Amino acid sequence: MLKIGNLYASVEDIEILKGIDLEVNAGEVHAIMGPNGSGKSTLAQVLAGREGYEVSGEATFDGQDLLDMDPEQRARAGLFLAFQYPVEIPGVNSTYFLRTSYNEIRKHRGEEAVDAMDFLDLIREKLALVEMDESFLKRPVNEGFSGGEKKRNEILQMAVLEPKLSILDETDSGLDIDALRIVANGVNKLHAPDKAVVVVTHYQRLLNYIIPDYVHVLYQGRIAESGGKELALELEEKGYDWIKDESLEQAL
Amino acid sequence: MSGTDWYPSRFEAFEQSLNGETQSPVHQLRRTSIERFRAAGFPTTKDEEWGFTSVVPLTRIDFELAAATKEPAAADIATFCYGLESLVFVDGHFAPGLSQLDELPEGVLVKSLRAALAEDTDLVTAHLGQAAVTEGEAFTALNTSFVQDGAFVHLPRGTVVDKPVHLLFLSTVTCPNTVSHPRVLIVAEAHAEATLIESYAGLGTEVYLTNGVSEIFVGENAALDHYRVQREAPTAFHISATHVREERAAQFRSTSITLGGRLTRNHVHTALVGEGVDSTLNGLYVEDGNQHVDNHTLIEHAQPHCQSHEFYKGILGGEARGVFRGKIHVHQAAQKTDAYQTNQNLLLSQTARIDTKPQLEIYADDVKCSHGATIGQLDQDAIFYLRSRGIGHREAVRVLTRAFAGEVLDRVRVDALRDELDHLVTHRLERAAGVAP
Numbered sequence: 001m002l003k004i005g006n007l008y009a010s011v012e013d014i015e016i017l018k019g020i021d022l023e024v025n026a027g028e029v030h031a032i033m034g035p036n037g038s039g040k041s042t043l044a045q046v047l048a049g050r051e052g053y054e055v056s057g058e059a060t061f062d063g064q065d066l067l068d069m070d071p072e073q074r075a076r077a078g079l080f081l082a083f084q085y086p087v088e089i090p091g092v093n094s095t096y097f098l099r100t101s102y103n104e105i106r107k108h109r110g111e112e113a114v115d116a117m118d119f120l121d122l123i124r125e126k127l128a129l130v131e132m133d134e135s136f137l138k139r140p141v142n143e144g145f146s147g148g149e150k151k152r153n154e155i156l157q158m159a160v161l162e163p164k165l166s167i168l169d170e171t172d173s174g175l176d177i178d179a180l181r182i183v184a185n186g187v188n189k190l191h192a193p194d195k196a197v198v199v200v201t202h203y204q205r206l207l208n209y210i211i212p213d214y215v216h217v218l219y220q221g222r223i224a225e226s227g228g229k230e231l232a233l234e235l236e237e238k239g240y241d242w243i244k245d246e247s248l249e250q251a252l
Numbered sequence: 253m254s255g256t257d258w259y260p261s262r263f264e265a266f267e268q269s270l271n272g273e274t275q276s277p278v279h280q281l282r283r284t285s286i287e288r289f290r291a292a293g294f295p296t297t298k299d300e301e302w303g304f305t306s307v308v309p310l311t312r313i314d315f316e317l318a319a320a321t322k323e324p325a326a327a328d329i330a331t332f333c334y335g336l337e338s339l340v341f342v343d344g345h346f347a348p349g350l351s352q353l354d355e356l357p358e359g360v361l362v363k364s365l366r367a368a369l370a371e372d373t374d375l376v377t378a379h380l381g382q383a384a385v386t387e388g389e390a391f392t393a394l395n396t397s398f399v400q401d402g403a404f405v406h407l408p409r410g411t412v413v414d415k416p417v418h419l420l421f422l423s424t425v426t427c428p429n430t431v432s433h434p435r436v437l438i439v440a441e442a443h444a445e446a447t448l449i450e451s452y453a454g455l456g457t458e459v460y461l462t463n464g465v466s467e468i469f470v471g472e473n474a475a476l477d478h479y480r481v482q483r484e485a486p487t488a489f490h491i492s493a494t495h496v497r498e499e500r501a502a503q504f505r506s507t508s509i510t511l512g513g514r515l516t517r518n519h520v521h522t523a524l525v526g527e528g529v530d531s532t533l534n535g536l537y538v539e540d541g542n543q544h545v546d547n548h549t550l551i552e553h554a555q556p557h558c559q560s561h562e563f564y565k566g567i568l569g570g571e572a573r574g575v576f577r578g579k580i581h582v583h584q585a586a587q588k589t590d591a592y593q594t595n596q597n598l599l600l601s602q603t604a605r606i607d608t609k610p611q612l613e614i615y616a617d618d619v620k621c622s623h624g625a626t627i628g629q630l631d632q633d634a635i636f637y638l639r640s641r642g643i644g645h646r647e648a649v650r651v652l653t654r655a656f657a658g659e660v661l662d663r664v665r666v667d668a669l670r671d672e673l674d675h676l677v678t679h680r681l682e683r684a685a686g687v688a689p
Contacts (some may be wrong), residue, residue, distance in 0.1 A: 048640050051632075075642035087637040091655025100651070101641035108642070140655075157641065 001026050001196050002047075002066075002165055007057035009046045010041075016042045018221035019057070024165065027193045031207055032200045032230060034218035037238040040200045041084055043218070044169040048081035049074050061165065075101075076108035080163035082154035084170040089141040094153075097141045100122060102160055126159040130186045148179035155186040162190075167198045172206035184209030204236040219243050255311035256293045260286055263397055266317065278369060278375045278399065285396035288386045295390055304516055304575040304607045305546040305571065310489045315431035315461050317398065318343035323350055324424055324455070332483070334668045338418040339364070343425070344432025345401055353561050361406040361418055365435055367403035375406060379439055383467040383495035383523070391491045391517075395433040395465040402435030407444035407474070416447040416666045421464070423485065425456030433435045436466035440474040442499075447477040447666060452492075454485030454512065461489040468494065470502040472526065477505045477665060478586040481673070484512035486541070493519045500555075502623030507549065507664060508564075509673060510537040511680060516545040524551070524558045524586075535564035536660040538680045539572035540600075546575035551593075553586035553616075567653060567681065569600035577610040580623065586616045593623040598630065598656050653681045 002024040009017040016039045024030050034040050040053050046053050049071035059066040061079055069077070095116075102122075103113040108113070114122070127134060130152045142150050151171055151225050158166055168187065172180055191197060199210055207215075207229065214222045215231040217240075225231065235243070263286045273279060294311045295302040310553045321343055329340065329350060339362055340350035346364035353362050361372065368376050387394040403419045421434045436450060452462055462484060470476050484490050490513040498504050510516055522531055537545045551560045566574045576595045610623040630652050638648035657677050664670035 050636055070645070071636060071639035072642050072644050075640055081640055083637065083640075087631070088380070089631075089634050089637070089652070089655065091658045092651055097638075097641075101638075101643055104642040104644070104647075124666045161641070242305075 001062060003058070003060045005058040007055070007059055009042055009053045009055045011053055016221055017046065020221075020223060022216065022223065024196050024198060026196055028214065029191065029197045029199065029210060029212045030211035031215045032088050032198060032218055033202065033204070033215060033232060033235060036202065038218045039203075039221045040218050041169055044081055044167050044200050047167060048079065050073070072104070075161075075163075076105050078164035080158055080161060080166045082151075082158060082166065082168040082171050084173065086142050086150040086154055088143045088145070090143050091142050094139055094141050095119070095123065095137040098157065098160055101157070103163075105125075105161055123160065126156055129159050131182050132156060132241060147174035151175055151179065151183055152186075152225045159186065159190055164194065165196045165198070166190075167200065169200045170202065171199070172201055172203065181207065181209065204232045207232045211240065217243050255263045255314075256290065258314045259394055259397070260290050262317065266398060276369075276373075281367060281381050282397050282399060285386045285393045288388075289390055289393035289397060290391045292388050292393060300352065301548065301577070304577075305544065307515075308519075309515065310461060311632075313429050313459065314463075316626040318423070318425070318432045318460070320345040321424060321426060322371045323347045324422070326350055327411035328455070329420070329422060332420055332422065332451060333418065334398065334449075334672050336416055336418040336449070336666075336668060338420045339403055341401065341403070341419070341421045341434060343423055344421070344431065344434050357411050357413060359408040360411050360413055361404065363404055364636040365402040365404045365437060366400060368437075372404070372406070375439070376404060376437065379467065379469060380437055381467075383469065383497050384465050384493060385495070386589070389493070391463055392465050392493045395396040395435060395463050395493075398433045399435045402437070405436075405438040405446075405448065407440040407446055409441040409471070410443045411443070413446040416449055416669070417423065418449045420452065421450070421452045422464070423454040423456065423460050423462060423488065425454065425458040425460045425485070425635075428458040429460070430458075431463060434462065434464045436464070438466070438476070439466045440470050440476050442471040444471065445475045449479040449666065450667060451479075451481040451483065452490065453483040454488050456485055459487045459489075460485075462491070464492045466492070466494045468504075470498045470504045473501045474499070475500065475503040477599045479507045479664070479666070480518075481669070482510045482512055482515075482516060482518075483676070486512065486514060488513040490516045492517070494521070496520070496522040498522060498524050498526065498529045498531060501528040503530045505532040506534065507660070508533070508535040510535075510539070510545050510547070511676060513545070514543060516543075517548065518546070519548045522552065522560075524560065525554050526580060527555045527557050529555070529558040531558070531560040533560070533562040533564070533687050534660055534663050536657055536677075537564075537566045537574060538657065538677055538683065539566075539568050539574060540570035540680070540683060542571055544573045547577075548575075550685070551578075551580045551591065553580070553582040553589045553591060555585060556587045556589070558586065558589055560591045563660065564595045565656065566595075566597040566606060567600065567657060568597065568604035568606060571601070571603045573604070574606040576606070576608040576625070577611070578609075578623070579613060580612040580621060582612075582616050582619055582621065584615040587618045589616060589619040589621065591619070591621045595625040596656075597625075597627045598653065599627065600630075600653070602609065650678075650681060654678055657681070663673075
């Protein structure tokens with residue numbers, strides 16, 4: 001589904017990603033872990049099409065050249081980024097935003113636009129998934145939301161848009177244990193054999209709820225280590241210094 | 253002939269056309285005013301209050317008073333009426349054939365100023381020129397010199413008008429370089445309540461000047477919701493002054509929307525002369541191309557325990573230029589004043605420009621006053637957020653810009669007006685976004 005080869009990204013001549021190789025197939029859950037500043041969020045942003053990065057290398061999504069696509073084209077093709085810091089948008093009603101987004105993606109799939117009434121039925125069902133109150137629909141997008149509400153709103157959008165590939169960027173940061181459980185539960189319920197999830201996280205705790213098939217450790221812009229879910233536990237135990245030491249050894 | 257000499261010379265011709273009317277008190281007011289205009293001359297950018305707006309382009313034109321012309325067809329003006337019953341003026345002259353106002357409560361007057369000058373002379377004379385000062389104010393002096401027609405609204409004590417009253421000033425401008433000086437006089441006595449909409453629109457393609465003055469008296473405990481909508485033709489110069497006097501416990505809301513014209517200057521001056529007044533000034537200006545819009549406001553807190561809230565927003569694209577100057581003046585007696593002022597601007601292009609200058613002048617020591625101004629572009633993070641959800645770049649820009657304007661539009665309480673303004677603003681934003689890089 002997603003193939004990344006020798007991916008580099010820099011901002012103002014500072015190289016952040018230094019040759020990433022990664023392959024994610026349908027049905028898989030990947031975790032990308034790493035210390036602060038290792039390039040985890042940059043990878044997520046670059047895949048979603050954030051402007052401002054100098055990018056080289058390859059990235060394909062279902063065979064299409066991802067790097068050649070606008071952010072909206074990527075979203076319509078089925079790529080979804082749950083933001084680490086969801087943006088507050090005063091004056092834009094949440095329901096309007098979600099319906100516009102939903103209809104854009106339907107249009108791309110050759111499906112008819114959904115009217116306000118039908119959309120309300122759909123959204124009610126999805127709200128239950130992330131245990132959100134209907135009053136949320138009347139509020140402007142993310143405005144005045146608590147950290148937990150913002151993250152739940154990201155998962156709600158994921159539930160509505162039903163992307164093929166979801167990239168969750170530090171979705172666990174700033175969540176208390178209840179919110180973490182709700183978010184993880186939502187992600188698990190949405191997972192299916194034809195979908196894939198990439199969980200970007202600093203800590204192992206989210207991976208107690210969303211069990212990864214593969215764990216990759218990002219360090220200094222490269223994948224320093226890959227393994228199964230036990231790698232996450234090893235990291236938790238030994239800390240990132242272990243990877244740092246190992247990288248240093250390799251370099252020497 | 254230069255503008256400062258031109259108008260006094262036209263005044264003589266105007267005076268002759270008035271025949272026997274020259275002995276009336278109103279004519280004394282006209283005479284004083286033309287002298288004041290002659291003394292003041294047009295403002296220049298050296299005048300502090302006009303520092304960012306040059307009126308030179310309009311002083312170079314010798315504008316002739318617009319004559320009464322044939323009334324346009326009702327169907328042609330429907331789009332400017334918002335489905336509301338309206339008092340219509342064409343090129344400054346009352347158009348009875350297009351005007352319809354039914355079901356006004358007993359005693360309430362909504363009529364042409366020309367008729368009121370003849371029929372309600374004492375009432376008009378007692379108020380006309382009392383709020384709108386002409387000293388040192390060239391345009392107000394000019395309007396008052398040529399005052400003849402416009403609208404007169406009288407709400408006697410305790411009267412409540414449920415339906416909004418709409419005053420439409422339409423410029424059809426069939427010949428170039430004409431001026432109209434519409435005058436609006438609104439007298440709301442104690443405990444009266446009403447919603448009033450003044451709108452200014454243009455149909456033609458010739459150059460013209462609208463030089464309007466509105467005087468509004470809000471009596472004790474009266475509540476007035478006032479709108480001023482400017483949709484002039486792209487060739488128009490539009491100068492306006494709105495002077496308000498608010499008595500004890502009055503509630504006054506002003507909403508000023510500017511969409512049209514090539515050069516616009518709006519001055520709103522409200523004097524809070526009684527205790528416990530609640531005064532609100534909202535404004536929105538959306539401009540592009542080479543348009544210039546200057547919003548100038550003065551809120552005068554003269555008595556204690558009053559509140560004022562000012563909220564102006566601007567969206568400028570193309571090479572448009574905007575100016576906001578808002579002053580809150582708190583007199584020494586005005587203790588416990590609670591006043592805030594906000595001006596927020598969105599620039600859609602690299603070549604659009606705004607000068608904003610909020611000002612507080614406070615002579616009382618126990619007050620709560622604040623002000624703030626912002627100038628910015630659209631939030632790039634918000635654009636990316638919308639795009640990452642499949643919403644195209646153009647649509648994302650449109651949604652965010654509309655949201656910015658929405659904070660003012662959503663405060664419009666007349667549904668039909670709000671819907672039409674929403675439509676107009678959306679259309680305008682698409683145009684403005686189209687020329688943005």
